[in-house]
Amino acid sequence: HLQLQESGPGLVKPSETLSLTCTVSGDSIRTINYYWAWIRQPPGKGLEWIASVNYRGRTYYNMSLQSRVTISVAASEDEFSLTLSSVTAADTAVYYCARQTARAVAAHYFDFWGQGNMVTVSS
Amino acid sequence: DIVMTQSPDSLAVSLGERATINCKSSQSILYSPDNENYLAWYQQKPGQPPKLLIYWASTRESGVPDRFSGRGSGTDFTLTISSLQAEDVAVYYCQQYYTTPTFGQGTTVEIK
Numbered sequence: 408h409l410q411l412q413e414s415g416p417g418l419v420k421p422s423e424t425l426s427l428t429c430t431v432s433g434d435s436i437r438t439i440n441y442y443w444a445w446i447r448q449p450p451g452k453g454l455e456w457i458a459s460v461n462y463r464g465r466t467y468y469n470m471s472l473q474s475r476v477t478i479s480v481a482a483s484e485d486e487f488s489l490t491l492s493s494v495t496a497a498d499t500a501v502y503y504c505a506r507q508t509a510r511a512v513a514a515h516y517f518d519f520w521g522q523g524n525m526v527t528v529s530s
Numbered sequence: 531d532i533v534m535t536q537s538p539d540s541l542a543v544s545l546g547e548r549a550t551i552n553c554k555s556s557q558s559i560l561y562s563p564d565n566e567n568y569l570a571w572y573q574q575k576p577g578q579p580p581k582l583l584i585y586w587a588s589t590r591e592s593g594v595p596d597r598f599s600g601r602g603s604g605t606d607f608t609l610t611i612s613s614l615q616a617e618d619v620a621v622y623y624c625q626q627y628y629t630t631p632t633f634g635q636g637t638t639v640e641i642k
Contacts, residue, residue: 454623456631503579515627516570520579
């Protein structure tokens with residue numbers, strides 16, 4: 408039974424870097440037909456995809472965030488991570504990790520989600 | 531980016547009645563080589579992560595009740611709940627994966 412669990416701080420100061428990790432259990436991250444993604448949701452608002460990575464380290468990013476975001480994978484540990492630099496109050500959100508189905512090199516829909524990690528940006 | 535626009539923003543439906551949510555993409559998300567529409571639907575209940583309901587516009591995820599159905603092609607799509615149950619109260623999102631993923635703004639479904 409696949410499970411994804413986010414971990415990271417609940418509070419980050421403005422201008423600092425946010426770091427989150429997603430631990431995958433119940434299946435291996437080293438699966439060719441999936442990407443692993445981060446998606447966020449500001450309080451009371453909708454969903455915004457941030458970035459995705461496959462187990463080989465192939466990445467793709469939301470262009471609006473790309474200059475501040477890095478996604479990486481530690482396949483041997485069944486983990487993947489997100490860093491977001493120079494955060495502001497606008498980055499306050501629940502951050503979800505999710506498994507994203509893929510076919511060939513194209514990534515598709517999100518079929519499993521973690522419970523989310525609320526991150527508040529405040530001094 | 532492809533912009534996804536849902537309508538209405540919210541709707542109230544009586545128990546047992548039909549609920550229909552619309553989703554429109556700013557460009558076609560029908561991929562000609564495989565004749566698939568690159569669209570998914572999710573349900574999100576308060577305090578929970580989104581749950582995948584439908585993918586490829588009309589394929590129901592395993593375990594999803596058959597009162598949920600999706601249809602449409604090109605730029606216009608619908609999610610229908612054929613007989614609304616109390617547990618269906620939630621926010622519903624469409625998402626395109628034809629290009630880098632984008633979501634609709636969400637539609638809140640309530641009981642009338």
